[in-house]
């Protein structure tokens with residue numbers, strides 16, 4: 001069981017490979033083939049955090065050394081509060097101490113935070129070295145590892161400092177998800193459902209047919225492989241059509257407009273990113289129905305899927321609707337004072353619009369209050 005998904009960017013084409021057990025062949029995958037050698041240099045800096053490294057560090061290093069790479073390590077503290085310029089210095093220090101060169105490669109072994117920070121360090125070290133993404137969380141596998149968005153947080157906002165820097169390879173080993181906490185697994189399922197709604201009706205149908213979506217142990221290896229493959233294909237297609245988010249790529253922000261507001265107003269403590277996106281998807285769906293862009297029955301089908309994954313579909317208790325409305329105005333996605341929404345038009349298609357009356361947003365949010 002193996003899927004190889006090309007990301008067809010003219011200057012930086014690469015593959016996303018999804019193969020169970022592939023972590024032990026990372027070194028071989030990084031060599032490429034005789035016809036298409038990847039030329040990733042001989043020195044590699046593996047960047048990870050202590051939690052992931054404890055589980056997968058030894059195997060990663062062994063595989064790289066077996067393939068002839070000289071390997072150095074850099075462990076960063078785990079968690080969003082450490083996604084800063086200060087933490088980034090640790091990667092640069094390790095790169096300097098281990099004499100990483102222009103031809104060398106950083107390997108990101110971890111979730112989205114490790115991937116974003118390692119990618120940004122690779123974009124800037126010696127004005128750009130290679131990066132290979134080895135995502136270990138479901139969220140990073142289906143989203144952050146693909147598409148080249150890298151960066152760190154500013155004290156006043158998430159991901160405000162960053163660069164586009166495409167990886168040379170994304171290697172996904174679904175078996176590493178066995179150590180992922182169940183809440184993180186569910187949260188990422190929100191993004192998988194998102195791809196079904198905005199891009200891939202076939203994926204949506206597969207998710208509807210699945211008996212369970214709430215935890216990894218309830219999924220067959222075949223369904224997991226199919227979910228990963230369809231999600232990564234959706235992301236790869238969108239990114240290869242619009243690398244720098246001049247247009248189409250914005251559809252990936254489905255559920256993120258209200259989602260970001262809910263996340264930040266609850267101090268990133270009450271709901272995690274995927275849970276907030278699930279709430280945002282319900283809101284966007286209801287807005288689309290109110291504007292007669294989407295059928296009520298399809299919005300209901302989406303709700304049923306989110307519930308099957310045991311994701312939240314109502315606003316957290318005590319959240320202030322006016323605070324949500326004013327938070328929308330300060331979002332990165334606001335252009336010329338208009339809040340941008342991604343709204344579905346059928347299962348598998350969505351549009352981006354800034355023509356949503358505030359009264360409609362308010363009415364939908366009121367309906368979504370937790371009673």
Ligand code: GLY
Pocket residue numbers: 143144146147149245249252253
């Ligand atoms: N996570 C949204 C994007 O990569 O564009």
